[in-house]
Structures are given as C-alpha cells and as structure tokens.
Amino acid sequence: LSPVTLLDGKEFAGFDRIHRGLAYGDGLFETMRVSAGSVALWPHHVARLANGCARLGMDSPDEMLLASERDRLAEEQAESVLKLLVWRDAKSWGYDSAASRAIHRCWTSAALPPPDEAPLRVRWCDLRVARQPRLAGIKSLNRLEQVLARAEWSGSEWDEGLLLDGAGHVVGATAGNVFAVIDGSLVTPALDECGVAGVFRGWMLEADGSIGIRAILRADIERASEVFVTNAVRGIRPIAAIEDRPVAVGPVTRTWLARARRAGLISCAGLIP
C-alpha cells in the first residue's frame, strides 16, 4: 500500500497491517483478568468478541488459536490483565473495506491495577454518550467518548464517572456497567442505544434472571438504595458516594460480592471495611 511510512520521524515497517485499526478503529477488543494463570469469564469474552465481529462484518478469530495464545501469555503473567484486539485487514485505503472479512489479532498484557481500598466515590460526567444502536453493546475500538469523559477529572477525589446518553438515560461508568437497587429491585441499564455490554454484567444476568434491564434515569440512581459498578478486571465495585450523596453498601451488593467471590471472579480483600 504505502511505499514509506514515518512514525515519529523514522521509517516504520508493518504499518499496513495496523492501518485500518488505527485509522478507523475498525475492530474490537476484550480486556480480561488473569487470576492464577486462568482468564476469568473466558467464554463470555469469546462470545462478545464473536458477536462484535459479526456486527461489524468480519471473521471471528479461531477459538483454538486464541486459547493457545491466551495460555502462553497467561502462564507468563499469572496475575495480570490481558488485552486482545482484533481489527479488519484490507488491501486498499478508504472507508470501503471491499467486503474484507479478514482480521489481524493482537494480544498484549499489563499489570493488574491495585485493588480498590474502599468503595468508590463517583461523579456524573458532563459528556453525554451519543446514541448509536449500530455500535451499542459491542466493545469497538472507537472509544473517544470514554477517553473524554475520563479526562473530566484528575486526582483522587473521584474514582469513577457515571455517564448519561443524549436522551438522559444512564449508560454506565466510564469503564464498567452500573447496577442499582431501585424500589427494592436490582436493575441495570438497557444497552440498545449505546454502551458496552460488559462480560461481568453478562455473567450476573445469566446467574439471576430477575435482574431488571431497563431505561434508568439519573433521578432513579439518585434515589437508589445501593449502586455498584462492574467490569471484567475488577469485578464488583461498590459505590459509597455519588458526588455529595452517601450511598450504603447494602445487602444486595454484599450478596453479589459473595457470589462473585465464590465463582472465583473477584478478589476484593480489604474492599469492604
């Protein structure tokens, strides 16, 4: 494609392979927790990735191949975060993929983030997530909204930010899904218009069919008796305050912390005082 590519002033081979992921975000990713050398929620990650690939019209990576690469990396880093990115290959430039379904895949790893020392203090983000049903639920490489929302605060006053969409519905946190106990029932936002359908959220919904999936307003969260955030790396993260309003870490949250711990899905030692 390109006779020469300069990255930070030096010739860079291999750009063609990453071009379409970098230039358009024409792909997907999964962020996984490795505990004792095993990836938690592996089937959920594979299923979400396959669904995303189907939605974007690209081939899913071969599961056996993924499993062998996963094992190689998880053995090297028995307690870590593994990230898998896949994106479309295409021989030509421009948005037109020429119906190419071929993909590249890239694995990389990072250290586990330090465990939460206390329940979270969260704020409402100013950024409103755009409603785009064509991308709702999948974990695409187009994540600028999350980057901009997370950039709204720095320092340690807040641990996370809650996001509303353009219609005023709660989407989740910048890096996780949200669950709340409202009028005595555990509910989580529907993600038909935007947001990422987290694998930990998926595990919870499978484990308990009574969890409500519906439109949730900011006012609903503000009167909720319990609120927590979930993601695949940190599991359940109880919320202790939404801006200046304290929130209790109540019985529903504690029950789910215990269920997740029994399922081996979280190590939250020290989180709950």
Place this chain on the structure above:
Amino acid sequence: LSPVTLLDGKEFAGFDRIHRGLAYGDGLFETMRVSAGSVALWPHHVARLANGCARLGMDSPDEMLLASERDRLAEEQAESVLKLLVWRDAKSWGYDSAASRAIHRCWTSAALPPPDEAPLRVRWCDLRVARQPRLAGIKSLNRLEQVLARAEWSGSEWDEGLLLDGAGHVVGATAGNVFAVIDGSLVTPALDECGVAGVFRGWMLEADGSIGIRAILRADIERASEVFVTNAVRGIRPIAAIEDRPVAVGPVTRTWLARARRAGLISCAGLIP
C-alpha cells in the same frame, strides 16, 4: 507497559507507541492531496489538526517538523495521497490519559484514486450518524460509522452514500461534505452535532461568505437543483443522480469547478461531459 505483545502470533515490538491510537482512536488524522509535489490546502489541514488536538486535549505537532516530513514524502510521490495520523501517547493503560498531552505522529502515503469518469450516482445510507457535539467537526480516529455506512453497498451502482444524523438532518457523504442549491442558494449542513468539517469545505466557505450553513433535511436535498460532494483528495464531485432521481450538473456547480481549478485544487479532466 507490556512484557510481550503478539501480533498475528508473532512478537511485535513497538506496540506501546501505537496502543492508545489503536485501542481507543484517541487521535486525529488528515488526508491530503499531493499535486506536482505540493500538498493542496496545507494551511487548512494544519489548522484543522491543531483545532482537533486542542479539542482532545493534546499537543499539536510542530509545524516546521510536519512541513519537513511533508516535503520529504511529497517529493517521493509527487502525485499521491498523504495521510497524517496523530494520537496521544500515555504511559499507562485505561481510558485515563493522566493528562498526557504528548503525541505520536505517523505519515503514510497511497496512490491517487482514479479520477471520476462521470458525475456521481449516490444513495441514502440507512445508518444514522450519532449526534456527538464533543467530536463534531474534527477528524478523529473514531470512524466506524463511516465504515459501516460505506459497507451498505458494493459494486459500481453507487459512487457515494449520503448520511443523515439521528435527528434526520443531512450530515454529508461517507467521505466528503455536501453542498446543495436549494431555492436558488448554495448551502451546506451545519456540523455542530456531528460530521467532519472538511478542508475543501472550509476553503469554499472562506472564498464565498454567502454560502449558507444550516440544518438541511433529506427533503431539502431531494428538491435541490444541484448537489455536489467535496473532499480534499477529489475536490468537487458533482452528483448526477440521488437514487432514482436525476440531478443536473448546473451553473453553480460549474462555477465552483472552475474556481477550484483556477485555485489549483482539482484535476477533474473528463469529469464533466
């Protein structure tokens, strides 16, 4: 950051440098036309890029440095397309950029697309572009909507697709801005809610302060007497048909084709029969 990265099964050095661009699209790009060894609309490209960097909270690349890299590449490929990508560097993972303003820059080039042989036949895309004022106007690396819209057709029946946003307003084409003559006046969509503010569009608006910038509905385009698409690589692309409705290549379009040609901004030999 990462002890080992596997790209398509082989160890891949240098992933850390591209991570944030690839994983989040946390950056911007410019696609430029090189004619006779010079980049057309260079000041407009630099200005849009600087604006985008400011909007995303990252440093703009140094202009002198960019100009020297531009000249090196444009000399090698005197008739070509140059693409400049910039994205945020960050030492840690996650959406949090830790207020990092540092950037990477990457230049690459491609052959000029073949010139249009005739005015365009265009269709309406089904995909509705999401309204996100925080990203409106800039040319970010989050371009999945354009990829999905372009994937709605293949083959040669259609040359381009027109896009509406979630509120039913015309945004533009998948790879260009739209201008239309409506009730005798030349107008182009306002881009406060979504869309990319193209540099060719910017040049036209500077050249003629009477062009209207406003919300335009599909019905407005359907009754327009002339419609054309613009972008930095192909200049002005007249539209000859919107689905089954023929559109004339009229006097306003011809005037702008001539103005652009005089300014050295387009080589459309053979386009107009």
